[in-house]
Amino acid sequence: MGNLSYKTQRKIIMICFLTIPLAMLLLFTYYPAVRLVYLSFTSWDGISSDISWIGLENYKEVFLNPDLFGVFLHQIPYALIGIIQNVIAILFAVILNSKLRGRNFFRVLMFLPYIMNAVAVAFMFQYVLDTTNGSLNGILGLLGLDSWQQSWLGNESLVNFSLASISMWRFMGYNMVIYIGALQAIPGDIYEAAKIDGSGRFQTLWYITIPNITKIIQLNMFLTLSGALAIFDLPYVLTKGGPAGASQTFLLKTTETAFQFNNFGLASAMSVVLLLMTIFILGLQNSVINGKGE
Structure with a gap:
């Protein structure tokens, strides 16, 4: 040397x-x-x-068998509630980025669910959503809303929305922290100029804040939608895909195909399809956002 x-x-x-x-x-x-x-x-x-x-x-089996490709419909509630989750996260980020007393405490409080173990969260909400002894039905009963009491994990039309709501509770604080970081990167002079020009809070949010954090919104939306496609832990722990396969997800079906039915070839094809779906969503999202930017 x-x-x-x-x-x-x-x-x-x-x-x-x-x-x-x-x-x-x-x-x-x-x-x-x-x-x-x-x-x-x-x-x-x-x-x-x-x-x-x-x-x-x-691949023919994946696309032509409704029992395989059709389970993507079960993941639509995760995508819809994920979009709502990002909207709420932006609102909380704007509020907690202002000069609010105790804002750091509220930031930590909102972020805490994200650092909790996913399986622990699932078991916790198993008691919350329990039909007979669950705290959610108990609170509804105390409020006199007995007609609203449901079998949250046993109703085929509600189970995916219930599971997606748990994901929203867990990940909203994470998205909020990312949005807060993006908001703090926006120069304060822009807001001062907007205030001098008579811009209201909604106008400032819509015409200044949102355009300046578009890239972060794009990133979070991609993570949200790809996460909705690859959801596994909550339905696996709480429902095992039930009732009657109503909460079966594509990833849950993939692992079942591989390890329960020992069809690793078909499971591999399902994994490739999931990857291609993720790439497609990323491309579609980029084209939509870039198209609006133009």
Whole structure:
């Protein structure tokens, strides 16, 4: 090394430092991804060494079987409530970014649900939404709203909205903190100029705040929608996909196909379809937002 120039030594050191991370990236990310795509064109039970090439049959099964592709309809409530979650998070971010007494306390209070374990949150809400002894039905009874009492996790038309509401409670504080960071990056001079020009609070929010945090909204919406597509923990812990498969999600169906029915080829195709759906939503969202920006 002593006979080498400084520039050459620096290149060697950089290559040495990059070798291990790149090797791990290839081994644990790109190789499994390529292997997944390959298996999606095969019929494999996950155990035997016999892997039969069947072409596009798995993808035909995914798109033509309503029991597989149709479960995406169960995830629409997650997407709708996720959009509402972002709207509420923006409103709370605007409020808690102002000179409000005790704002740091309220920020921490709103952010706490996000740091809680997902399984612990699911078990907690199992008691909240319980039909007979649940606190939600108990509160409705105390308020004289007995007609509003429901089997929140047993009603096929309500179960996905109930589960999505839990996600909103857990992730709203996380989105709020991101929006607060974006709001603090907006120069205060813009708001002062708007105030001098007679701009009201709604006009300031609509014409100054929202346009300046569009990129952050775009990021949060992508995370929200991709999370709605890949929801797994809440229905798995609380309902196991019930009642009568009403809360079955695509990812839950994928793991069931792989580990319960030992059809890893079909499960791999379902995973690829989920990835393609995520990419499609990202592209659609970018085109819509960029189109409005123009």
